[in-house]
Amino acid sequence: MGTEALVLDGVHAHYGQSHVLHGISLTLAEGSLLALLGRNGAGKSTAVNTIAGLLKARGGSIRLFGKSIEKLSPESIAREGIRLVPQGRRIFPSLSVHENLIVAEQRRPGPKEWSRERVFGLFPRLRERQGQSAGTLSGGEQQMLAIGRALMGNPRVLLMDEPSEGLAPLIVAEVGRAIRALKNEGLSIVLVEQNFKLALELADELAVVNTGRIAFRGSAAEVNADPTLVTKHLGVF
Numbered sequence: 372m373g374t375e376a377l378v379l380d381g382v383h384a385h386y387g388q389s390h391v392l393h394g395i396s397l398t399l400a401e402g403s404l405l406a407l408l409g410r411n412g413a414g415k416s417t418a419v420n421t422i423a424g425l426l427k428a429r430g431g432s433i434r435l436f437g438k439s440i441e442k443l444s445p446e447s448i449a450r451e452g453i454r455l456v457p458q459g460r461r462i463f464p465s466l467s468v469h470e471n472l473i474v475a476e477q478r479r480p481g482p483k484e485w486s487r488e489r490v491f492g493l494f495p496r497l498r499e500r501q502g503q504s505a506g507t508l509s510g511g512e513q514q515m516l517a518i519g520r521a522l523m524g525n526p527r528v529l530l531m532d533e534p535s536e537g538l539a540p541l542i543v544a545e546v547g548r549a550i551r552a553l554k555n556e557g558l559s560i561v562l563v564e565q566n567f568k569l570a571l572e573l574a575d576e577l578a579v580v581n582t583g584r585i586a587f588r589g590s591a592a593e594v595n596a597d598p599t600l601v602t603k604h605l606g607v608f
């Protein structure tokens with residue numbers, strides 16, 4: 372067993388009086404990809420938003436490379452090395468592609484440090500559009516920019532919330548290739564996905580969230596041998 376990049380242990384979360392996460396426990400091994408699946412409304416976004424500190428965990432612990440982060444502010448959690456690509460790909464529509472990347476930059480000097488050049492290497496379409504305002508990009512290009520912004524923060528753990536949502540199949544494949552490239556260079560990733568096929572292609576481990584609880588956790592090999600372990604929790608297929 373390698374280093375644990377991220378560990379959630381019995382995490383609870385609420386929106387006001389509404390208790391949404393009921394003791395979620397998950398482990399992300401360093402350099403691996405954990406896919407988080409589940410029906411709409413299951414609590415996937417709540418889980419990644421809680422990791423990022425946008426929602427405070429009301430119970431349980433969250434550790435990033437052994438350090439407790441569940442009481443930190445979202446800004447401190449980002450500084451510790453967690454970056455979230457939010458669902459619905461938030462970008463600054465009136466800023467250019469270039470400016471969107473610059474404002475997201477947080478240096479972490481080292482051989483693998485991210486730069487605009489490296490982001491453009493991963494997503495060549497963004498280089499062609501760097502002077503264009505982000506609001507005029509296609510949905511797929513906005514998703515690439517949202518991922519690029521997260522990378523400019525030089526994350527140790529990258530959280531991606533449904534990056535393939537609403538994209539045409541060719542663009543989904545392009546985003547999938549980029550995610551695989553990030554994983555291959557050793558980034559630790561939590562990928563929330565509704566696209567089970569894509570999730571299974573990319574994941575080392577998979578977990579299913581159902582009504583705020585973990586209904587299944589297992590390896591890609593286990594799920595490949597018996598996909599119903601996961602699909603039975605996802606509704607119609």
Ligand SMILES: Nc1ncnc2c1ncn2[C@@H]1O[C@H](COP(=O)(O)OP(=O)(O)O)[C@@H](O)[C@H]1O
Nearest residue numbers: 386389391409410411412413414415416417418
């Ligand atoms: N801002 C919010 N305020 C109140 N309830 C919310 C809010 N966001 C999500 N919920 C509720 O929390 C539950 C989990 O939602 P969410 O985490 O967005 O699910 P998923 O990402 O798996 O589709 C749902 O019942 C949803 O209605």
Ligand SMILES: [Mg+2]
Nearest residue numbers: 415416417458
């Ligand atoms: Mg969601």
